[in-house]
Amino acid sequence: MKFFIDTANLDQIREAYEMGVLDGVTTNPSLMAKEGIKGTGSQQKHYVDICKIVQADVSAEVIATDYEGMIREGEELAALNPHIVVKVPCIADGIKAIKYFSGKEIRTNCTLVFSTGQALLAAKAGATYVSPFVGRLDDIGEDGIALVARIVEMYRYYGYETQVLAASIRNSRHIIQCVEVGADVATCPLSAIKGLLKHPLTDAGLQKFLEDYKSING
DSSP states (O other), X not given: OEEEEEOOOHHHHHHHHHHTOOOEEEOOHHHHHHTTOOSHHHHHHHHHHHHHHHOSEEEEEOOOOSHHHHHHHHHHHHTTOTTEEEEEESSHHHHHHHHHHHXXXXXXXXXXXXSHHHHHHXXXXXXXXXXXXXXXXXXXXXXXXXXXXXXXXXXXXXXXXXXXXXXXXXXXXXXXXXXXXXXXEEEEOHHHHHHTTOOHHHHHHHHHHHHHHHHHHO
């Protein structure tokens, strides 16, 4: 399974990249705002800076919600760097835009997916990635991981090439659950990725090794 980091923070992206496990980055307007990046020019430069760090897929989201606006913004984003994947919301005009981008060989990430029906339309339109939001479904009492599992099963049954990119990952347990149901990608905060390293037996074992070494070698 691929690991993407879900942030616009360059320091966190560098840290994840230097761990040697990073396969890509996802961003959105909220994450850009969190980093104080305002204005189209500044945001586009920031996307390029991210691409320079990771040299891998970077999802850059359109702001427009109409077809013509999505096409215009998407083509501008795709022209910034070959690693850019145009992130498009799962609405009627978004599905139409994904079909257009697919015909132009512009890769896409269909975002804000909350049902198998939405995922089906995204795949039929030719989306490169589809992003079911795990945590947001859990927040309203639904099972986000179960949705990921259903989409994975559907894509495999019908032979769709669209990759399932599990989004809105809140913790390390979500990552393990995504592995168990066969997600292609999980996009996570850095804390969730680093949380996979934590185990009390590892800490206790390392402490014991160091104590034994000190007792022998002083």
